[in-house]
Amino acid sequence: MKNIRPLYWKNHKAYIMNQLLLPDKVVFNPATNHIQVAKAIKDMVIRGAPAIGIIAAFGMALASKEKKFKTVDELLTYVKKAGDHLVKSRPTAVNLFWAVQRMMNRLVQFSIDSEEFGNEQKQIKFVQDKIEKEALNVWEEDVEMNRKISKFGASLIEKNSKIITHCNAGALATGGIGTALGVITEAHKQGKVQMVYADETRPYLQGARLTAWELKQMHVPVTLITDNMAGYIMNTENVRAIIVGADRITKNGDTANKIGTYSLAILARFHNIPFYVAAPTSTIDLNKKTGKEIPIEERSSEEVTTIAKKRMAPKNVLARHPAFDVTPAELIKSIITEKGVFTYPYNF
Numbered sequence: 001m002k003n004i005r006p007l008y009w010k011n012h013k014a015y016i017m018n019q020l021l022l023p024d025k026v027v028f029n030p031a032t033n034h035i036q037v038a039k040a041i042k043d044m045v046i047r048g049a050p051a052i053g054i055i056a057a058f059g060m061a062l063a064s065k066e067k068k069f070k071t072v073d074e075l076l077t078y079v080k081k082a083g084d085h086l087v088k089s090r091p092t093a094v095n096l097f098w099a100v101q102r103m104m105n106r107l108v109q110f111s112i113d114s115e116e117f118g119n120e121q122k123q124i125k126f127v128q129d130k131i132e133k134e135a136l137n138v139w140e141e142d143v144e145m146n147r148k149i150s151k152f153g154a155s156l157i158e159k160n161s162k163i164i165t166h167c168n169a170g171a172l173a174t175g176g177i178g179t180a181l182g183v184i185t186e187a188h189k190q191g192k193v194q195m196v197y198a199d200e201t202r203p204y205l206q207g208a209r210l211t212a213w214e215l216k217q218m219h220v221p222v223t224l225i226t227d228n229m230a231g232y233i234m235n236t237e238n239v240r241a242i243i244v245g246a247d248r249i250t251k252n253g254d255t256a257n258k259i260g261t262y263s264l265a266i267l268a269r270f271h272n273i274p275f276y277v278a279a280p281t282s283t284i285d286l287n288k289k290t291g292k293e294i295p296i297e298e299r300s301s302e303e304v305t306t307i308a309k310k311r312m313a314p315k316n317v318l319a320r321h322p323a324f325d326v327t328p329a330e331l332i333k334s335i336i337t338e339k340g341v342f343t344y345p346y347n348f
């Protein structure tokens with residue numbers, strides 16, 4: 001399948017691929033209002049930090065047309081409330097907050113710009129058109145950021161590399177070709193990739209369901225491993241790089257990413273394998289000094305006690321599902337962004 005994408009925008013509506021159905025089915029469902037968008041984010045129908053940001057921006061655009069507004073101020077108040085609702089859908093990926101804040105800032109500017117039209121309905125139409133265009137800009141900019149990240153990242157990969165990746169930081173998680181997987185597919189185009197080991201990524205199986213699927217679609221050699229095999233593979237397979245995405249990077253370079261990333265980084269340090277994070281600058285949260293300040297999503301423990309809805313553990317056993325962990329900056333050799341490659345100690 002060419003053109004893997006988590007969403008598209010057509011006739012003023014968002015269409016979201018239901019990633020819960022992958023790898024068996026590719027199904028896009030329309031989202032016509034911000035409530036549906038927030039639910040799709042919460043239920044992980046769409047996931048991955050940049051993709052969540054993009055769909056939230058479209059959620060704001062949808063909100064601007066959900067009602068017949070009498071004034072621009074009324075529209076503004078309504079869309080702001082929609083933004084407040086959207087940001088409650090998931091707590092860790094900063095791109096969600098970044099996108100909603102950007103859309104709100106632009107909305108305020110558009111409402112000021114609209115004043116020259118005099119007529120209230122014309123002003124409203126102006127603001128609605130502009131805000132839709134802004135959501136498209138958020139998407140297009142992500143495509144471009146992915147492209148740049150991939151080029152910068154691929155230059156760090158040695159010939160004939162075996163690479164480990166975790167979770168899914170590919171086209172399904174972004175607007176374009178992906179971050180970590182963008183680097184890998186670009187390096188593969190350059191003939192540098194011998195094998196990609198994709199961690200299955202318990203409990204949500206993004207590695208098995210999404211990354212393995214995506215890499216197969218791209219004809220990149222991929223071997224699926226369970227998360228607890230990573231140390232063995234590092235020890236026996238001459239792995240040359242570990243590349244992952246990010247959900248939030250703090251000022252000092254601490255990086256929140258899918259649960260299991262931290263363990264992988266420690267294993268990488270022991271085996272002297274460079275550990276890279278690939279992410280757009282929209283994932284960097286300069287308001288947070290260290291990873292200790294990042295809110296970590298705690299999801300239902302049922303996602304741990306069951307696999308594909310089948311219970312695997314004793315009834316009522318205590319279980320936990322922190323969905324992310326934080327990798328300390330000192331374990332990360334470089335952070336690859338669209339602005340270039342930053343190396344520890346980080347100063348963005």
Ligand code: MRU
Nearest residue numbers: 047048049167169173245246258
């Ligand atoms: O829970 P998810 O699937 O949204 O978690 C996604 C990840 O942790 C990704 O690795 C991260 O968002 C980077 S996506 C380019």
